[in-house]
Amino acid sequence: GLGLRTIATTTDIATKTLPQINRRRPRPSESAEESWVDSESDQQYSLRWQGTGPQTVLLVKKSDSAAVDSAMVSITRWLHATYPQINIVLEPLVFTQYAGQLPFIRTIAAGDHSEYSRVVDFVITLGGDGTFLHVSSLFQREVPPIVPFSMGTLGFLLPFNVADFQPQLRNVIEGTSTVLPRMRLTYAKRLGDGSLDSRVNVTNEACIHRGTYPHLTTISCYLNGHLLTTSVGDGIIVGTPTGSTAYSLSAGGPIVHPLVSSIVVAPVCPRSLSFRPLMLPSSSRVTLLVHPKSRGRATAYIDGRDCGELKHGECVEITQSPYPLMCVNRDDLAAGWAQDINQLLKFNRTFSYPHDSLYGSHIPDDDDY
Amino acid sequence: GLGLRTIATTTDIATKTLPQINRRRPRPSESAEESWVDSESDQQYSLRWQGTGPQTVLLVKKSDSAAVDSAMVSITRWLHATYPQINIVLEPLVFTQYAGQLPFIRTIAAGDHSEYSRVVDFVITLGGDGTFLHVSSLFQREVPPIVPFSMGTLGFLLPFNVADFQPQLRNVIEGTSTVLPRMRLTYAKRLGDGSLDSRVNVTNEACIHRGTYPHLTTISCYLNGHLLTTSVGDGIIVGTPTGSTAYSLSAGGPIVHPLVSSIVVAPVCPRSLSFRPLMLPSSSRVTLLVHPKSRGRATAYIDGRDCGELKHGECVEITQSPYPLMCVNRDDLAAGWAQDINQLLKFNRTFSYPHDSLYGSHIPDDDDY
Amino acid sequence: GLGLRTIATTTDIATKTLPQINRRRPRPSESAEESWVDSESDQQYSLRWQGTGPQTVLLVKKSDSAAVDSAMVSITRWLHATYPQINIVLEPLVFTQYAGQLPFIRTIAAGDHSEYSRVVDFVITLGGDGTFLHVSSLFQREVPPIVPFSMGTLGFLLPFNVADFQPQLRNVIEGTSTVLPRMRLTYAKRLGDGSLDSRVNVTNEACIHRGTYPHLTTISCYLNGHLLTTSVGDGIIVGTPTGSTAYSLSAGGPIVHPLVSSIVVAPVCPRSLSFRPLMLPSSSRVTLLVHPKSRGRATAYIDGRDCGELKHGECVEITQSPYPLMCVNRDDLAAGWAQDINQLLKFNRTFSYPHDSLYGSHIPDDDDY
Amino acid sequence: GLGLRTIATTTDIATKTLPQINRRRPRPSESAEESWVDSESDQQYSLRWQGTGPQTVLLVKKSDSAAVDSAMVSITRWLHATYPQINIVLEPLVFTQYAGQLPFIRTIAAGDHSEYSRVVDFVITLGGDGTFLHVSSLFQREVPPIVPFSMGTLGFLLPFNVADFQPQLRNVIEGTSTVLPRMRLTYAKRLGDGSLDSRVNVTNEACIHRGTYPHLTTISCYLNGHLLTTSVGDGIIVGTPTGSTAYSLSAGGPIVHPLVSSIVVAPVCPRSLSFRPLMLPSSSRVTLLVHPKSRGRATAYIDGRDCGELKHGECVEITQSPYPLMCVNRDDLAAGWAQDINQLLKFNRTFSYPHDSLYGSHIPDDDDY
């Protein structure tokens, strides 16, 4: 209620100062002749706070899990005890539930997304990939750095185990952390008269799909205004490198490292033998519309959320968003990605064969991972 | 012979001046609110000569084709008549054959590749994709702009029809042309003791393949020094976006726009159900070696050329080359690429079905292309 | 109403006599030593009527198409004029609409499927693949021979053009026609207590799919009672060779000749890199159920028709149906199938490349088809 | 030499009597209404000897493995001690090496394959899949039942572990074993004048491949004399269901149960987006030839063995062989195949995801296998 808002909201918090995000200095090449190109390091970024450090943290958690709730309680208590000057903000429903037990927490009124942008210095997520996707949807413009915790197995989007939250958060607040920028896309829907209906940021993919309609649907796809292709089938995915390991992978798309700057176009069950996934420059404008002659209907899904039917005459424009996600990450970025590919996706498991036991396997051991 | 060299080589030509290659100015966005991102244009480049224009052209042609030979004669005659100040250089064998008939042509001694780099202002290629790949191999460091002509059907690497050579060359020499930068890779082979054996530029792909060996071969692949995967099968392809429509496509790889900055890794017939093509950042270092326990042998192929067996203990490092190809291209880059995908690769041909004739096809007409 | 039924139904028609369907005699092999195996011919069947020929034909047509309606009028008029002894049956709605204009037609009460089985000697279909699938659904047990007409382009399921209906039907009624047997599957749904809920024949596929549910669903799949795999994703397809060119093809399945006796299992967008389509013996029993721990829901679709949610505890058993479809077909079966693959599916269109124009294409011409 | 042959060959052995191979009786269906179709069992066969049981066994082993050699010594000693009436035949090279140590063994002169067919009642293989393939190549016509032993991990072609050889062989010799028939193909090569050059049985696949030739090759493929397609690329595979888990799988083909009666056609790295694997009836005749305009050369490989260049004008005909392999197998055929798919091929490994640890995985546990 009103009383709650008066005592525990963020209105008294000064507008945040942005942290410094620096491009990592490339390693000096060992010898001019021998190494023409620097590896990886030139695409990594590091985060260090200006002045007194972060003032406000937003903690977003998965719902309906006792394990997550108890981790949330531990983290907020520890944060408050260790960094009493940092404001701890939770989403309204969680706030209501825990305000008694955790008297120091604050909230922001439901729907007041601009207030999140005004005050939040960094975000902690606690749960699964869906929790991470939800945080991205809260920030339609600039996003503060995100520190994502999993409840167990690490993952592409969840590099840290909640069991290690203390050293990890200490490092983020007091030290220098490695940041992985993840490109987002902007999904802009236009009505039949060309006017803008809505604009949403996309972390994984925008998917135009037959959805509840049981028959084929036909989508035309334009690249920078030129007809690229017309897809008949279940639908079409336009995604980010981050999304390449989500629905796009199931649909047959390639595995794209998040530092590649590109837009992935992949069909879902096309009535064609010759539709192959496409990788477009991140500077592309991709336009999708239901083909005027299509009997089939189509629904737009953004990161798995139903965003309504795409009607005849309406169209969707997808471009790179100027607001990427800055994700705090493990320091060993390349090693981490290779590990994720192997452990999570079970990439390139070669066959076990009888005869290999005979003379030293020519097939590598999966236990390497 | 010696006499020939004295009268017709390039030794008297001054070292070339580099042309100006400008990034195209992004289109002013129609409205700040409506378009956050510029499309495509910020990745196009334009070529304009400094001072008096180009001084020396190298013309490289496919061999064993009467049609190509006669086009070559027409082009050189027209060039000499129209731009008598421009030196026309041909490869030694062609020079020897045509020096009588075309007294104004010059040559550079076989193998003297540094002389090509010193004097050539731009290159004309006449033939197929193989001719284009050959030109790339002539320039292991900086490459002058290339104007590729096909003998008929246009293609990814061959945007111009020789039938239109006059306006096209006039435009390149006197006006402003659109240039498409195509990334190359550097293939560096190291011996067992770590010393550098050879270094070659790659336009399509480096492929480590069982080649003439009839059985499986096992290749380990590292990303920035971390084990990425070990591939058992026919082989592995590490390629450029340009090469994504070459062998990589046949092996199941995605179609990558040449302006995407990325390295493609695709297996050839792997003994695995779970090998999916990978897209790595262009700043990656990919290292390949024959697995120490592999019974199978392996050969390296660069752009289809046999580069010798890769022995146990030897390894190959693949990184982005600092020397991309600057390819003069059609002005409508996005339209052109979409057309090539559709016309050359017959991308996403949807099925023809009986019932569609009944109520206006829901399936688009291939004749759009 | 009742009056209609009295004058124009099929109750006065004697129970049909089955036609003779003979296996074609294998071609005598040219030489015992040279040809060990007979080709194709031993899997073709021919249809010839016993005694006085067919007594009753059922004509089923696509709705909402003026062209189809006018073809239907022509065919029934011609049939009645040429073969006055043959009873012509239409579905109730069509009958009601045309009984005035075509006084000789009859009908069978809606839902009285056993009457179809009792009297119909052969079926004519007029429309698209959906019309053909509808006819299959009318006959849950033995199916009389089907003569499918398309309205234009021929197709896998529609071998005859309506423009040629006279010679074609004359041939079927008076002569010997080639028959292609198309295997069907039986889909049997069992409730939580193991009791049989429903049983339906399947022409293309049974597909268990997340349908209107926006998230992943998890389906377990058993082969003859042994766990085969558990699929996480959009869904799973269990189909016939006929269905291999329908949804299964879009999902990445192989193209299976209708004379192959096999059951195809293909996933729809699986969360796995290693799900490959499976071909099981036609004698297999495939059981599907929603995994007890699946959050996701699933719906069953048979030949594209929604057959309701598959609830936790329920399961589906899929086996070969003892009631195949006998489809009258073109005589040149192998040539016809190869043509369909090429013309309808645009199978194996090789790339068009510039350099091929130079020395006689090494790439075959699509115009062969 | 001659002496060896006199004392230890098989010339004194009477021509074998064929064992009885019976189709398993279908399980009586539980209820006529409930089960229309019998599962699997109607495609299983059982082996039982007529009269006094087998007289002669051929043991074929992998070379160059001490473990295999020692297993061979144990098996032959045990066989001789337990069944002294059974003649034990080894291949000539093995015989020469072991005749001193195992005085009871016999051999058949190298190349005298008809003698194998005349006397061998059953075959034991010891080694890997290659050993099994080698046995198949020894019998170009009827093949005696094969009992394949692996040296450790079981496999598709190797159902028995050598550790259990005693009960297993006792069962084969004295009892009733389950037999899995594996279809073979016949590869017949014809010269330019149409005459038969050679004919070979195929267990996995015939593959026409560019082999040592570094460029594309073009193969035309006919089905029962009608042009099916022309393939440009590395090559084309025509294989059996058994071979579907060999090279064909690496090339993208489906996994086909050995009881499916079909011929698989799969391309190797085709220059086409629209080549999909084909499943043809086992009664098909597939003809392959190097396209007359192909610059590329091609080599034939049968089960991985180089069978020489396929020259312009020559062609290859592939049909079902009348001589399948009768493979003694585990009794639980369906369970075994499902296990092999999962354990050996690591079929359908679903992804491990962080969030699943939260609420009971919706993703099944790989440890099921």
Ligand SMILES: NC(=O)C1=CN([C@@H]2O[C@H](COP(=O)(O)OP(=O)(O)OC[C@H]3O[C@@H](n4cnc5c(N)ncnc54)[C@H](O)[C@@H]3O)[C@@H](O)[C@H]2O)C=CC1
């Ligand atoms: N057949 C499929 O593969 C489908 C996939 N999805 C994906 O689900 C996403 C939404 O995720 P949830 O809200 O968790 O829904 P969800 O509960 O349906 O789970 C989707 C699964 O994808 C994983 N995931 C999500 N983003 C990922 C990423 N970037 N990389 C790797 N794995 C990722 C999640 O951990 C979860 O296992 C959508 O953006 C879409 O990509 C949605 C529908 C079908």
Ligand SMILES: NC(=O)C1=CN([C@@H]2O[C@H](COP(=O)(O)OP(=O)(O)OC[C@H]3O[C@@H](n4cnc5c(N)ncnc54)[C@H](O)[C@@H]3O)[C@@H](O)[C@H]2O)C=CC1
């Ligand atoms: N199975 C396959 O697809 C194979 C493909 N190749 C490719 O051939 C290339 C060498 O080309 P050539 O010297 O002309 O040999 P080639 O005479 O074997 O022709 C290869 C074909 O690929 C085309 N091609 C080459 N580069 C291309 C590109 N970047 N995009 C689209 N098409 C392209 C050529 O026009 C030609 O049709 C290699 O770099 C490799 O990528 C080589 C061997 C096998």
Ligand SMILES: NC(=O)C1=CN([C@@H]2O[C@H](COP(=O)(O)OP(=O)(O)OC[C@H]3O[C@@H](n4cnc5c(N)ncnc54)[C@H](O)[C@@H]3O)[C@@H](O)[C@H]2O)C=CC1
């Ligand atoms: N993404 C996809 O490819 C989807 C395919 N379907 C298929 O549609 C079928 C139902 O067909 P309709 O009632 O006409 O629905 P529909 O109007 O959705 O059309 C499906 C398309 O598949 C074609 N088709 C149907 N059976 C075929 C076969 N055996 N071989 C080749 N093409 C075939 C039809 O001609 C039509 O072009 C289902 O059995 C399912 O196989 C259904 C949903 C999605």
Ligand SMILES: NC(=O)C1=CN([C@@H]2O[C@H](COP(=O)(O)OP(=O)(O)OC[C@H]3O[C@@H](n4cnc5c(N)ncnc54)[C@H](O)[C@@H]3O)[C@@H](O)[C@H]2O)C=CC1
């Ligand atoms: N890239 C690839 O996948 C290649 C596969 N091969 C296959 O190798 C076969 C010859 O085998 P080897 O003489 O042992 O040669 P090899 O030493 O090259 O081994 C081939 C591998 O395939 C396995 N294999 C063979 N037949 C199999 C089957 N029917 N199902 C499952 N796995 C099978 C073997 O156990 C071995 O791991 C050929 O018939 C061909 O199918 C041959 C060349 C390349």
